[in-house]
Amino acid sequence: MEELSASWNEIDNKEEVFEEIMITYGQELLHLVFSYVRNQAIAEELTQDIFIKVYYSLNKYKGKSSLRTWLWRIAINRCKDYLKSWYAKNVVKVDDEFLFGIDRNENVEEEILQKEEEQLLIQAVMNLPIVYREIIFLFYFEELSINEISSILKINENTIKTRLRRAKHLLKKIGDEEKWKNI
Template identity: 55%
Template sequence: MEDLMLDVSELADSDELIDEIMKRYGQDILQLAFSYVNSKEVAEDLTQDIFIKCYKSLHTYNGKSKLRTWLWRIAINTCKDYLKSWYNKRVLVSEEEPPNMSTKSDEIEEAVIQKDEDSRLVSAVMSLPIEYREVVYLYYYEELPIKEISVLIDTKENTVKTRLRKAKKLLKEGIEDQYDG
């Protein structure tokens, strides 16, 4: 997705700009937040907070980095702040969803098998410590280069590479344990 061209000094209407940013990046930010908190409801709340912070901080965007990088930095910091917060450590969020009903047995069986495999992978990724989970998400899902990930999470490129290797090892072990056990 191409980055939104933005010259803050020429902004005519911040409301229109934030609407455009939300349209372009809303789903991506929601998925990024979910990768940190593992809760749809909390991710939705954090996404709203992230866009409020973005709106309030638009005047600070200086164009030295891509708008997407600037926005992701706000999102990552907001998610990390939430994970450290009293609320996160003390309040339990429930996420019960009604089961889906289908009609064709072959499609149902295939969907169940795929869903099981997907949920095992998601479960394994979400069980990783946050420093591994964030690099896995940014590298494999967002397809960001290691250099950009290092800027986003404020760490060295070699550290990002090491975390990716360690995360892959942990995922492999976790998935093998699931199938063995």
């Protein structure tokens, strides 16, 4: 797939290649978008919009960065545009069931306690300001390196490290010191 830098216009099976991109990156992209908008329906809609934009922009992909980094940059820009919109500021509510991944059929006490801790952590992360939330999401959930995050967000590595430290500090303040100290 990284061979897309050749030329999108020369590829005969564009639909197959694009479908492979959607299959490979779709779920990760949806999680990234959700980390910004905090609403399942909006995240799904924006992810579709992002893939449409990607499809029409693939001929502009030069291969200077990885395809994943290029996709994440498009997605983050689209999410930030959405968050600035009137609709996002005045209409949207958070869908708690998607946010916390509630599974109503869990009966085992240990699993329930684990889910509660995960929910607290997710809630704490989702309540962070966006500049910290995006760093935590990309670093811990997407497991990107500081260098990759710097490339995606177009922020220098020292700023990324500082924001990561501050985000962890804020999470520790929010929760019980023992619960979050392993972050």
